[in-house]
Amino acid sequence: MDQLMDRGIHPDLRLTRDARLHGREQEIAELIRILSEPGIRLLTVTGPAGVGKSALLHAVLARTAFPAAPAAAADATPAARAARPTAEVVVVDLALAGSRTAAWRTVAAALGIAEDSGVPGGLGGCLPDLIGAAIGERELILALDNSDLVAPMLPADIAALLRRCPRLRTLLTSRSSLNVYAEHLFPVAPLPVADRNGEPGDSDAVRLFLDRVGAHYRSDVLHSGELRDIAEICAELDGLPLAIEVTARAVGAVSTGALLMALRRGEYPYTSRPLDVPARHQSVPGALAWGDRALSTGEGALLRRLAVCETSIDLLTVQRLGDLSRTQAMCRLDALVRKSLLVSAGRVAGEPEFRLLGAVRAYYREQLAGTPGEEAEAYDRHTDHYIRFAAAAEGGLRAPDERARWLALVPARMPDIRAAVRRLQDAGRHAEAIRLLLALDDALTVHNLLPETAAVLTRSLTALESALPDRSATAPDAAEAERAALADGLRTAGSWALARGDLAAAESLLSRAAGLDRCPDPHIGDGSHGGPQITVLRAELARQAGDAGTAEARALWAVVEFDARRDVRGAATARRLLARVRAERGAPDAEEPLLLALEDLRSLQEPHALAPALVDLARVRLALGRTEEAYRTVREAMELLLLHGGSPAEVVGALATAVSAAPDGGSAERQHMQRMFAMARALREHHQVACDEGFAAARRRVATDLPCPGGTRSERVVALPGTPADCPSPQSALTLALSAPPPAPVEEPQEDPRLAGLTPRQHQIAELVAEGMTNRQIARTLELSEWTVVNHLRQVMTKLECPSRVHVTRIVQRRAAG
Structure with a gap:
C-alpha cells in the first residue's frame, strides 16, 4: 500500500x-x-x-x-x-x-x-x-x-x-x-501560532488542529479551556503541520491537557494515520528517517549533538559541540540550513541564530540516546560549553561595548544554562554549578531571574555544605576550592535575600558565609563577621533592620579593608552604603563617600556601575535638602540605565527618586510625575521589588500633590491617571521618565585653569596638603590607604607641575585667596 x-x-x-x-x-x-x-x-x-x-x-x-x-x-x-x-x-x-x-x-x-x-x-x-x-x-x-x-x-x-x-x-x-x-x-515556513485577535483558537495552527481532531471528539474541545491548551500545543509543535495533524489525532482517550504535558516532557504521540497516507507522512520521525539518507555521516553526527540544545544555536555552539574548526562549523551549519534541518531564529545581539524545530530535536535526541557513549560525550560538551559561556559572560557584562550583547544572550540561553547546571549537580560538581550561576549574577539581576535561580543555587549550597567536612579530611586541596565557592555562593544568596527584603534568610545565609571566611574586626568586636564583601552586606542588613550605628561601623571597616586590598569596586560599594547610612542619620558630609565612590567607579570604565551610585547620590542630596541637584543626578542615572541596562529594582529606585526630586510645576509636570510613579509601582509589583523608603517617599509625594475630590488621597493613588494597563518594560518606563525636558543648567564659577585638570579626589588631597597634613593623616581622614594617597599626590604634582608639596600648597592657597 x-x-x-x-x-x-x-x-x-x-x-x-x-x-x-x-x-x-x-x-x-x-x-x-x-x-x-x-x-x-x-x-x-x-x-x-x-x-x-x-x-x-x-x-x-x-x-x-x-x-x-x-x-x-x-x-x-x-x-x-x-x-x-x-x-x-x-x-x-x-x-x-x-x-x-x-x-x-x-x-x-x-x-x-x-x-x-x-x-x-x-x-x-x-x-x-x-x-x-x-x-x-x-x-x-x-x-x-x-x-x-x-x-x-x-x-x-x-x-x-x-x-x-x-x-x-x-x-x-x-x-x-x-x-x-x-x-x-x-x-515554506510552519504555520503561525500566535492568536490574531487575542482569542484562543484564532490562529491557523489551531484551526488545522481542530480540523484533524477525530469527529467523535471534536465537539469536546471547542470550549475556551481546551482551546487554550490546543494553542499551547501548537506552539510546542512550532506550528509544524504534520506534527499538529498527528497530535490532533491522539485527542480522544487522551485529553489536550495531558497531551500538552507530554509534549513539554519531550514526548510526541505518534498514532496511526489514514491508510492512504504514505509511511513518511505518518509522523515527523517517519519523514525525517526517510530524508536521513540524504545526510552525510558528519551532518548526521552533528545533528544528534545539536539535539541536546534546548534553545537556539550559534556558530560557536556548533564548533564546541561538534568538535569542529570554525571553517568546518560554518560549512556544516550552512549545509544543515540548506537542507531545512536548522531554521533561522533571527539575530541575538546582531549575531545569527538557528534552531531545531521541537519535533526534529526530539527525533535526533532519541537517535542519540541509542548510542550511550556518543550521548554522554554530547552532554559533556554541552555542559563544558556553558561553563565557558558563563565565564565569558562575566567579563563581557562589565565591558561597555559588550554588555548589551551579553544581556541579550543570557536570558535567551537560560533553558540551556539550567540544563547544564542540573547536570553538574547530578554529577556532584556543585562548586562548578555555583561558579557558573554566580558568573551570571549581573544578567540574572537585570532580567529579574533571581527568584527561579535562587532555588537552583540553594540545592548546590546545601549539598556542598553537608559534604564539606568529609571532603576536608579526604581531599584538602579540593575542599579548599569548594569552601571558597560555598562562601561566595552563600554571600550571593544572602545579597539576593536582602534585595527581596527577606532579612531573616539574609541573616542566616550571611552568618554561614562568615563562618567560612573568618576575618576578625577589632573595630566591631565580632570575630566571625567574614571578610569585607560579607561585611558590606551585613552592614546593609543592619541598615534595613534600623541599626544605623552598627551599619555605619561595618561599612566604615569595609572601606578600610577594601582600600588596603586595592579593591576599587568593593570600596565603591562600601562607600555607597556608608553615604546612605550617614544621610539617614542627618550627617552634613554624607555625600563625600559617594563622590569618592563615583570617582573610583569612573576609573573602572564601567558606566553601568555608575547608575546605582548616582541614584544613591540623588537620595543623599534629597535628604540634605538639595532637591534640584538631586533631580539632575537621578536623570543622569536614568540615562545610564537606559543606555547600559539595569535591574528592575534599580529602575524602580531611580523612578521613585525622580518622583521625589521632580520640580514643582503646573498640571503637565504633575501628570508626568504621576505617570512616573505609576510605572514605578507597576514594575515593583510585577517584579516583586521590595518597598524601601525611597519608594514610600515617592508615594507620599504623589499623594500630597494629587487632587482628591472624592475618596482619600491613598485611594486616589491606587488609580492614577495614565497608569498603563500592562506592566511597562524598564526601558519604556525610563524613556517616558526622561521625556520631560531637563532643568536649565546651573552656571558654575570658573575653575582655576591650573586646578581644572584635577579629579575631585585629587582636589581633596591637594587641599589637605595645603593644610599641612602628612600622607598618613590624609589617609586616616579620607579613609584611604597611605599608598593610595601617595599615588594621588604624585598625580597632583604632575598635573600642577609642582616639584614639591610646598608648591602645591602655594597654588591651593592662591586659589583660596582669589
Whole structure:
C-alpha cells in the first residue's frame, strides 16, 4: 500500500487535501503568481520535513491552469496572456527514486517515453538527453515532487534540460535546493501560532488542529479551556503541520491537557494515520528517517549533538559541540540550513541564530540516546560549553561595548544554562554549578531571574555544605576550592535575600558565609563577621533592620579593608552604603563617600556601575535638602540605565527618586510625575521589588500633590491617571521618565585653569596638603590607604607641575585667596 501511494497521489485525493489546507492562501497565491512569470523557469519549494510542501504544490496545480510561455514580448500583455493556450502539467513523484538513473526513469515513464524507445540501451542510455528530445518545444510544467533524496544528483541534468527545452518550466519540492544559477527558492515556513485577535483558537495552527481532531471528539474541545491548551500545543509543535495533524489525532482517550504535558516532557504521540497516507507522512520521525539518507555521516553526527540544545544555536555552539574548526562549523551549519534541518531564529545581539524545530530535536535526541557513549560525550560538551559561556559572560557584562550583547544572550540561553547546571549537580560538581550561576549574577539581576535561580543555587549550597567536612579530611586541596565557592555562593544568596527584603534568610545565609571566611574586626568586636564583601552586606542588613550605628561601623571597616586590598569596586560599594547610612542619620558630609565612590567607579570604565551610585547620590542630596541637584543626578542615572541596562529594582529606585526630586510645576509636570510613579509601582509589583523608603517617599509625594475630590488621597493613588494597563518594560518606563525636558543648567564659577585638570579626589588631597597634613593623616581622614594617597599626590604634582608639596600648597592657597 505504501509503495503504491508513494508513486503518486491520485488527483481526487489532491483536491480533498487542498480543500482542507489551512493558513496557506497567501503562499498559494504567491506561487501561482511566480509560476505565471515567464522569466522563472526553475522553482524549488523548500522547507522543513512535515511543513506541507507537497500539499502546497498539489493545491497550486489543482487550482490554476497555467498559460503557455509567450513567444514574443508582445504576447506578454494581459489580453495576449488570456488568449494563450494553457501549458501541459506533468507531476512526477520521486519519493522512491534513490539514484539519478531511477529518478530519470520515473520522469521518462511519466512523460510516456516507452521502454523500447529505439535509443541504444533503451532507457538505460542518456536519459536526460532522451527526455529533452521528447519535450522539445512543448509547453510543459514538469513538477518533481518529493525530490529530497535525489536533488543533489540532478542539478547539472536539470540545467541542461532547461537549456535544451526553451518552453519547459520545472517545479520541485525538496528540503534542499539544487544550488544552480537559474533556481528560485520558495521557502515554506510552519504555520503561525500566535492568536490574531487575542482569542484562543484564532490562529491557523489551531484551526488545522481542530480540523484533524477525530469527529467523535471534536465537539469536546471547542470550549475556551481546551482551546487554550490546543494553542499551547501548537506552539510546542512550532506550528509544524504534520506534527499538529498527528497530535490532533491522539485527542480522544487522551485529553489536550495531558497531551500538552507530554509534549513539554519531550514526548510526541505518534498514532496511526489514514491508510492512504504514505509511511513518511505518518509522523515527523517517519519523514525525517526517510530524508536521513540524504545526510552525510558528519551532518548526521552533528545533528544528534545539536539535539541536546534546548534553545537556539550559534556558530560557536556548533564548533564546541561538534568538535569542529570554525571553517568546518560554518560549512556544516550552512549545509544543515540548506537542507531545512536548522531554521533561522533571527539575530541575538546582531549575531545569527538557528534552531531545531521541537519535533526534529526530539527525533535526533532519541537517535542519540541509542548510542550511550556518543550521548554522554554530547552532554559533556554541552555542559563544558556553558561553563565557558558563563565565564565569558562575566567579563563581557562589565565591558561597555559588550554588555548589551551579553544581556541579550543570557536570558535567551537560560533553558540551556539550567540544563547544564542540573547536570553538574547530578554529577556532584556543585562548586562548578555555583561558579557558573554566580558568573551570571549581573544578567540574572537585570532580567529579574533571581527568584527561579535562587532555588537552583540553594540545592548546590546545601549539598556542598553537608559534604564539606568529609571532603576536608579526604581531599584538602579540593575542599579548599569548594569552601571558597560555598562562601561566595552563600554571600550571593544572602545579597539576593536582602534585595527581596527577606532579612531573616539574609541573616542566616550571611552568618554561614562568615563562618567560612573568618576575618576578625577589632573595630566591631565580632570575630566571625567574614571578610569585607560579607561585611558590606551585613552592614546593609543592619541598615534595613534600623541599626544605623552598627551599619555605619561595618561599612566604615569595609572601606578600610577594601582600600588596603586595592579593591576599587568593593570600596565603591562600601562607600555607597556608608553615604546612605550617614544621610539617614542627618550627617552634613554624607555625600563625600559617594563622590569618592563615583570617582573610583569612573576609573573602572564601567558606566553601568555608575547608575546605582548616582541614584544613591540623588537620595543623599534629597535628604540634605538639595532637591534640584538631586533631580539632575537621578536623570543622569536614568540615562545610564537606559543606555547600559539595569535591574528592575534599580529602575524602580531611580523612578521613585525622580518622583521625589521632580520640580514643582503646573498640571503637565504633575501628570508626568504621576505617570512616573505609576510605572514605578507597576514594575515593583510585577517584579516583586521590595518597598524601601525611597519608594514610600515617592508615594507620599504623589499623594500630597494629587487632587482628591472624592475618596482619600491613598485611594486616589491606587488609580492614577495614565497608569498603563500592562506592566511597562524598564526601558519604556525610563524613556517616558526622561521625556520631560531637563532643568536649565546651573552656571558654575570658573575653575582655576591650573586646578581644572584635577579629579575631585585629587582636589581633596591637594587641599589637605595645603593644610599641612602628612600622607598618613590624609589617609586616616579620607579613609584611604597611605599608598593610595601617595599615588594621588604624585598625580597632583604632575598635573600642577609642582616639584614639591610646598608648591602645591602655594597654588591651593592662591586659589583660596582669589
